[in-house]
Amino acid sequence: MEQESFFGGLFDFSFTKFITIRIVKVLFIIMIIFSGLWAIGYIISLFSQGAGAGLFGLITAPLVFFFSVLMARVWLEVVVVLFRIAENTSRIVDLKEQKNTAPDSGE
Numbered sequence: 001m002e003q004e005s006f007f008g009g010l011f012d013f014s015f016t017k018f019i020t021i022r023i024v025k026v027l028f029i030i031m032i033i034f035s036g037l038w039a040i041g042y043i044i045s046l047f048s049q050g051a052g053a054g055l056f057g058l059i060t061a062p063l064v065f066f067f068s069v070l071m072a073r074v075w076l077e078v079v080v081v082l083f084r085i086a087e088n089t090s091r092i093v094d095l096k097e098q099k100n101t102a103p104d105s106g107e
Helices: 004-008 021-046 051-101
Strands: none
Touching: 004 021
């Protein structure tokens, strides 16, 4: 099976090839980075309001960070599952069409 290039799939206007599966790792890394930057910014902004608020931020920011990474992972897994279902359904249809067009063996 021939593997198309990323840009070939990106500009496939018939949407027969999916690129989401290829970029999901990059999306997850970006979401982790943004969550981490948010947590750092949150802690810094709370420390600027006082030590008590800063300590509160030190406790809540990691919890929110891990929850946001978990939710990003779950969301991306759902997306991947949906795309794999679509790909496998297309394969099943193709196999069914091949079976229906194949000449009978005389059974």
